[in-house]
Amino acid sequence: MQREAPTLAHVARLAAVSENTVSRVIRNKGPIAEETRKRVIAAIDSLGYVPNRAAGSLASSSSLIIGVLLPSLSNIVFPEVLHGIHAALADTSYQAMIGVTDYDLLQEQKLLSSLLAWQPAAIVTTGFDHTDTSRRMLEQSGIRIAELMDIDDRPIDIAVGLSHRRAGRESARHLVGRGYRRIGYVGHDWSADRRAHFRYEGLRQGLQEAGLSLAAEFRFEGASSTMAGREALAQLLGGGHGVDAVVFSNDDMAVGGFMHCLGAGLAIPERLALFGFNGLDIGQALPRPLSTIRSNRFLIGRTAVEKLLEARERPTEPQIIDTGFEIVDGATA
Amino acid sequence: MQREAPTLAHVARLAAVSENTVSRVIRNKGPIAEETRKRVIAAIDSLGYVPNRAAGSLASSSSLIIGVLLPSLSNIVFPEVLHGIHAALADTSYQAMIGVTDYDLLQEQKLLSSLLAWQPAAIVTTGFDHTDTSRRMLEQSGIRIAELMDIDDRPIDIAVGLSHRRAGRESARHLVGRGYRRIGYVGHDWSADRRAHFRYEGLRQGLQEAGLSLAAEFRFEGASSTMAGREALAQLLGGGHGVDAVVFSNDDMAVGGFMHCLGAGLAIPERLALFGFNGLDIGQALPRPLSTIRSNRFLIGRTAVEKLLEARERPTEPQIIDTGFEIVDGATA
DNA sequence: AGAGTTTATGTTAGCGCTGAGATAATTTCG
DNA sequence: CGAAATTATCTCAGCGCTAACATAAACTCT
Numbered sequence: 001m002q003r004e005a006p007t008l009a010h011v012a013r014l015a016a017v018s019e020n021t022v023s024r025v026i027r028n029k030g031p032i033a034e035e036t037r038k039r040v041i042a043a044i045d046s047l048g049y050v051p052n053r054a055a056g057s058l059a060s061s062s063s064l065i066i067g068v069l070l071p072s073l074s075n076i077v078f079p080e081v082l083h084g085i086h087a088a089l090a091d092t093s094y095q096a097m098i099g100v101t102d103y104d105l106l107q108e109q110k111l112l113s114s115l116l117a118w119q120p121a122a123i124v125t126t127g128f129d130h131t132d133t134s135r136r137m138l139e140q141s142g143i144r145i146a147e148l149m150d151i152d153d154r155p156i157d158i159a160v161g162l163s164h165r166r167a168g169r170e171s172a173r174h175l176v177g178r179g180y181r182r183i184g185y186v187g188h189d190w191s192a193d194r195r196a197h198f199r200y201e202g203l204r205q206g207l208q209e210a211g212l213s214l215a216a217e218f219r220f221e222g223a224s225s226t227m228a229g230r231e232a233l234a235q236l237l238g239g240g241h242g243v244d245a246v247v248f249s250n251d252d253m254a255v256g257g258f259m260h261c262l263g264a265g266l267a268i269p270e271r272l273a274l275f276g277f278n279g280l281d282i283g284q285a286l287p288r289p290l291s292t293i294r295s296n297r298f299l300i301g302r303t304a305v306e307k308l309l310e311a312r313e314r315p316t317e318p319q320i321i322d323t324g325f326e327i328v329d330g331a332t333a
Numbered sequence: 334m335q336r337e338a339p340t341l342a343h344v345a346r347l348a349a350v351s352e353n354t355v356s357r358v359i360r361n362k363g364p365i366a367e368e369t370r371k372r373v374i375a376a377i378d379s380l381g382y383v384p385n386r387a388a389g390s391l392a393s394s395s396s397l398i399i400g401v402l403l404p405s406l407s408n409i410v411f412p413e414v415l416h417g418i419h420a421a422l423a424d425t426s427y428q429a430m431i432g433v434t435d436y437d438l439l440q441e442q443k444l445l446s447s448l449l450a451w452q453p454a455a456i457v458t459t460g461f462d463h464t465d466t467s468r469r470m471l472e473q474s475g476i477r478i479a480e481l482m483d484i485d486d487r488p489i490d491i492a493v494g495l496s497h498r499r500a501g502r503e504s505a506r507h508l509v510g511r512g513y514r515r516i517g518y519v520g521h522d523w524s525a526d527r528r529a530h531f532r533y534e535g536l537r538q539g540l541q542e543a544g545l546s547l548a549a550e551f552r553f554e555g556a557s558s559t560m561a562g563r564e565a566l567a568q569l570l571g572g573g574h575g576v577d578a579v580v581f582s583n584d585d586m587a588v589g590g591f592m593h594c595l596g597a598g599l600a601i602p603e604r605l606a607l608f609g610f611n612g613l614d615i616g617q618a619l620p621r622p623l624s625t626i627r628s629n630r631f632l633i634g635r636t637a638v639e640k641l642l643e644a645r646e647r648p649t650e651p652q653i654i655d656t657g658f659e660i661v662d663g664a665t666a
Numbered sequence: 667a668g669a670g671t672t673t674a675t676g677t678t679a680g681c682g683c684t685g686a687g688a689t690a691a692t693t694t695c696g
Numbered sequence: 697c698g699a700a701a702t703t704a705t706c707t708c709a710g711c712g713c714t715a716a717c718a719t720a721a722a723c724t725c726t
Binding site for chain 1: 711712713714715
């Protein structure tokens with residue numbers, strides 16, 4: 001029924017040229033007479049020829065694959081990064097091949113190794129934490145590497161993201177500027193989330209620069225979630241530290257905190273101010289939009305891929321691309 | 334610096350066997366003497382050999398790639414499906430290759446064609462709507478195909494999901510059972526979301542079976558979002574139809590509706606009952622957990638891949654796998 | 667006009683692996 | 697005990713493409 005898929009040879013015969021010429025037309029490489037190009041394209045169309053990528057990869061020892069390693073898919077942040085990656089890939093012939101590490105560096109290493117088996121054109125991964133073996137594989141592969149989200153360290157090739165330390169510091173400055181003095185922190189387990197830790201440190205630094213320190217803090221044992229934020233804020237307030245504002249490790253946690261306040265009848269921001277991080281939609285859809293910091297995840301993904309595709313060779317010096325952040329001046333702080 | 338990556342030939346020489354034997358050890362195919370296997374594995378480990386997938390794919394004209402076509406990444410539902418897909422893939426050598434169609438059937442066709450260029454082991458796509466060309470490519474490829482989310486039509490190979498028509502009907506029955514009689518509908522643009530339309534039809538059918546009909550309806554012009562739900566509910570209520578319950582096209586919209594009620598001081602569910610669809614976390618973190626229907630997205634993704642990997646051949650008759658749904662008996666309806 | 671240059675195309679040898687069939691060593695059984 | 701069956705391995709062609717080089721034709725330029 002389904003006759004064999006047409007190959008270069010079929011196209012070449014139909015267009016009465018050599019295989020190599022067809023290949024060059026397809027890859028837009030080397031000089032081609034306009035008339036020949038037309039004939040080849042007509043042949044391709046009439047046969048419905050689709051190049052076999054495996055053969056191409058093998059022959060050229062490089063592929064049109066972009067390997068993407070994400071720590072998680074259940075945190076909306078990473079699908080948004082992935083969305084940006086796809087936006088940049090949309091009009092190219094590149095395809096994203098995804099691996100999910102579950103925040104596990106050994107898993108990252110394993111996935112990295114199987115991604116490299118496809119000889120991808122580039123690898124996009126997250127953060128600067130890698131096993132020594134992963135780092136060696138990344139370095140020796142020679143291909144372009146982007147490390148996303150964070151820019152507070154030295155990348156292998158390029159880093160695209162924002163300074164979480166600075167973001168934390170700006171949270172402090174914003175709240176202090178608004179007149180809050182007894183500022184608390186509600187976070188989640190940051191053993192797997194180094195960036196949340198950086199923001200926390202930035203927050204403390206910012207407070208210190210204003211002559212203040214954290215009035216109270218509570219860290220939920222486990223991953224961040226709306227539920228976690230809700231429970232954690234209840235815990236923090238139960239401590240009776242008289243805080244007037246709370247910085248959350250991210251928006252998910254902050255939205256949970258908002259829900260707790262609604263349930264407990266605490267006026268926001270009069271009784272308690274709330275401040276998040278990420279700038280998720282859900283925070284902006286609350287009855288009072290959440291005050292937070294927008295982290296531009298989509299932009300991070302898109303910029304990273306754009307930069308990677310700009311040049312096949314790594315720059316001589318590692319590059320850092322700061323996609324920045326903005327204070328979202330909501331109504332909760 | 335980076336010496337050539339080792340190939341089968343290197344491993345073979347080191348283990349003093351033929352390349353083919355090494356290949357068979359790796360693929361666990363054909364009889365191998367235990368002692369030989371050990372020697373080969375030792376050689377692989379000592380060289381850090383990683384098979385070149387492009388070469389393997391070319392030689393076997395099939396690859397360890399699972400092509401995944403998703404309509405969107407900005408709707409949390411699809412990242413969750415992708416999460417399930419990755420969960421099922423985690424302990425295999427398969428890799429997911431992703432394409433995002435933006436709900437555009439022509440884009441799906443284009444992506445499908447470039448996925449097939451990798452000779453994937455299977456394709457996972459969404460829904461039953463495809464261009465004729467896409468359908469032909471899927472059918473003729475001969476590989477396993479899963480169509481996700483929906484089971485209200487005849488699949489090419491297997492369908493994994495739930496009956497949205499039935500889900501809509503159950504929403505109606507639930508609300509009627511709770512004593513609501515003036516039931517309204519708030520939806521979004523369903524030209525790209527056939528499943529939302531199916532739920533709507535199921536809802537109407539369910540109401541009809543109870544001798545009722547929709548008291549009012551409002552469809553937001555555009556994609557679903559929390560903001561859209563908030564505005565759309567305001568619009569619906571502005572119409573003065575005296576509805577006592579509203580079914581939303583999904584949880585995002587319903588959460589927006591919840592926010593409107595909070596802002597407008599409408600008691601939930603006393604003044605107005607709210608009912609969603611999907612069972613997202615955010616709905617359950619509201620001060621009153623949202624009454625909704627859980628659609629098991631993760632399970633859909635995982636089950637689909639498990640089924641696809643069970644057999645290389647398509648079943649003689651298309652199969653339908655119902656992952657079901659449950660009424661989440663929250664506090665809003 | 668002849669040498670050099672540019673443009674357009676062809677020829678050929680693999681890329682690293684797998685599949686099919688061949689071969690060799692071992693076991694089974696009438 | 698020899699033929700058949702089984703187990704373990706090898707040999708070799710070729711998957712469909714691209715890189716490198718070779719060639720041919722068409723232009724320059726003095």
